Amino acid sequence: MSVADVNNDGWPDLYFTSSRFGASNALYINQKDGTFRDAAAEAGIGGGTLNRAGEGVSMGAVWGDYDNDGFEDLLVYKWGYPQLFHNLGNGHFEDVTAQSGLRTWMNSNGAVWFDFDRDGLLDLYITGYFRSDIDFWHLTTTRIMQQSWDFASNGGKNLLFKNLGNGHFKDVTDSLGVGSTRWTLAAAAADFNDDGWPDLYLANDYGPEELFLNHDGKRFELTRAGLADDSKSGMAVALGDVYNRGEHDVFVTNISEKGFLFQGNNLRLNFLKELGKFNEVATGVVADAGWAWGAQFGDLNNDGLLDLFVANGFISADSTRSYWYAMSKIAGAQGNIFEDAKNWPPIGTASLSGYERSRVLLNRGQAGFVDVVEEAGVTDLLDGRGVALADLFNRGLLDVVVANEKGRALVYKNELPGSSPSPEEPALSAAKGRGGQGVRTHWIELELVGTRSNRSAIGAEVTAEIGPGRQRQVVDGGSGFCSQNDRRLHFGLGNQRLGRVTIRWPSGTEQVVNGLTIDQLHVITEPPR
Numbered sequence: 001m002s003v004a005d006v007n008n009d010g011w012p013d014l015y016f017t018s019s020r021f022g023a024s025n026a027l028y029i030n031q032k033d034g035t036f037r038d039a040a041a042e043a044g045i046g047g048g049t050l051n052r053a054g055e056g057v058s059m060g061a062v063w064g065d066y067d068n069d070g071f072e073d074l075l076v077y078k079w080g081y082p083q084l085f086h087n088l089g090n091g092h093f094e095d096v097t098a099q100s101g102l103r104t105w106m107n108s109n110g111a112v113w114f115d116f117d118r119d120g121l122l123d124l125y126i127t128g129y130f131r132s133d134i135d136f137w138h139l140t141t142t143r144i145m146q147q148s149w150d151f152a153s154n155g156g157k158n159l160l161f162k163n164l165g166n167g168h169f170k171d172v173t174d175s176l177g178v179g180s181t182r183w184t185l186a187a188a189a190a191d192f193n194d195d196g197w198p199d200l201y202l203a204n205d206y207g208p209e210e211l212f213l214n215h216d217g218k219r220f221e222l223t224r225a226g227l228a229d230d231s232k233s234g235m236a237v238a239l240g241d242v243y244n245r246g247e248h249d250v251f252v253t254n255i256s257e258k259g260f261l262f263q264g265n266n267l268r269l270n271f272l273k274e275l276g277k278f279n280e281v282a283t284g285v286v287a288d289a290g291w292a293w294g295a296q297f298g299d300l301n302n303d304g305l306l307d308l309f310v311a312n313g314f315i316s317a318d319s320t321r322s323y324w325y326a327m328s329k330i331a332g333a334q335g336n337i338f339e340d341a342k343n344w345p346p347i348g349t350a351s352l353s354g355y356e357r358s359r360v361l362l363n364r365g366q367a368g369f370v371d372v373v374e375e376a377g378v379t380d381l382l383d384g385r386g387v388a389l390a391d392l393f394n395r396g397l398l399d400v401v402v403a404n405e406k407g408r409a410l411v412y413k414n415e416l417p418g419s420s421p422s423p424e425e426p427a428l429s430a431a432k433g434r435g436g437q438g439v440r441t442h443w444i445e446l447e448l449v450g451t452r453s454n455r456s457a458i459g460a461e462v463t464a465e466i467g468p469g470r471q472r473q474v475v476d477g478g479s480g481f482c483s484q485n486d487r488r489l490h491f492g493l494g495n496q497r498l499g500r501v502t503i504r505w506p507s508g509t510e511q512v513v514n515g516l517t518i519d520q521l522h523v524i525t526e527p528p529r
Ligand SMILES: [Ca+2]
Pocket: 004, 005, 006, 007, 008, 009, 010, 011, 012, 013, 029, 030
C-alpha cells in the first residue's frame, strides 16, 4: 500500500493493491473528516484495468511525478506486466505503459522511484522475485524455487529504467551494473554514504542484503559493507536515523519461529563513512518480531526519536495445524530438491506462523526499544504485509496504515495526547513515563516541492537539529515491503529545541532553513540556483 496526495488537496490518500484476478485495487481519497472514499474505478486505476487474465496481478505500487507536471503518477508492479498510469489532474489516470517502454513481464515485489543520475527526472528501479520467464498461470516447469537457502542467485533480475523525459523509459540495468538476480523482496533508495548520489539497498530472500553504491550516476558498485556473509530472509527495508546521528540506518525484517528457526531482524547502524560498513545491533524485541513483513520507522510519540512499527504473520489458517514441521523437513533434505516445487508437500489447511501480533517498538535511545503493542491498542492478528506511515488527518501525528493478506485494510489512528485538540484518552500515550514525554510534545512537518529536482522531491535529504542531535530523513520513493510512506516528512521534537533544518535537494542545491515555526506543516519550494 502506498500514500500520496493524489488530488493535491493537502490531504494524504491511500492506494491498496490486490493480487487476485478480477479484484480491484483501491484508491482511497481522504475526505478530510476521518473517512475515505474508494475512487479507483472512476479514476481508471481499479477493476477492469488491472488484475486481468494474461496481464498478471498487482503486488504493490509507488507514486512519483515522472513528468514533473505537478500530479503524482502511479507505477503498479506485478507478477505480470508492470503498469504506468499518468495522473491527468482531473481525477482520472491514463494507462501509458505501452509507450513507456516498461511493458516487460516480471515477478516483482518492489519498485522505487529515484533520480539516480540527478537530471531532474525520476527513474525507476523494479525488483524481481521469481524469474521473469515464469508465468504462474502457464507454468512450463516446476523447477522455479531457490537453488539454495542461503546464497540463492536464481531469482528474478532487478531492472533499472532511466526516464528519458519524453514519457519513455530505457532499460539501463546492465550498463549501470545493478541487475541483481537474488530473490529481492524490497528496496529503498537514499544517499547512504553521503557523497550526494542516491544508493540502493536491497532486502533479499534466501540470501544476503545488498548495497549498491552509486558512482556519479554512471555506475553502481555492489559493496560488502558488512552484509555479504549474513544470509537471512530479508522482506522489508525501513530507513531511519535511530540515534539522531545524521545517518540513514537500516531495519530489515526476517523470520523467527520458536523451535524451528530464529533468523532475527537486522538493525544495521550506518558507519559507512567511518568504517566502510554497517554494524548489526538488533537484540530482544527488535530482533524477534515473529514472521515479520512490512516495517517502517517514524516518530509515533513525537519525542524526537524514531520508533518502529512491524507487521507480521505468514498464513493464519487452521490454528491447530502447523506447516513448520513439513517445511523444516524439506529444508533439511539431501541435495537441493527444494528447487523443484513438486517436492514440496501441500500446505492444505495448515497455518505457518499465523495469528501473530504486530510490534509497536518505541525508541528510548540508549535504553533500547520497548514493545508497547498492547497499550497502543494494536490488537489485530491478521497476516500483515505492507506498512506505511502518514499524518492522515493533518494533526501533527503519524498514523499507521497496514495492508493484510486475505484481510481488510487497517488504519491505526494515533491518539497521542497533547499534540492535537482531541480530548480522547490516548493509546500511544503508553509511551508516557517510558521514554516518552509527559505532557505536550511538539513536531514539524515538511512538504518539499522540487523545481530543478523532480517535482515530488523524492530523494531530498533533510537533516533537522533536534536538541543535541540531528535527525536525517529522506523523501520516500518506495520502501518497507510493497509500500511507500507519505512524502511529507514528519519530525517529532519532544520538548527539545528545533535548530537548523538543512535540505539537500536531489539537484545538489543545499538549503538551510532557520527559525521554522514548530507544530505546523511547512511547504518549501526548491530555490533557484
Ligand atoms: Ca488528497
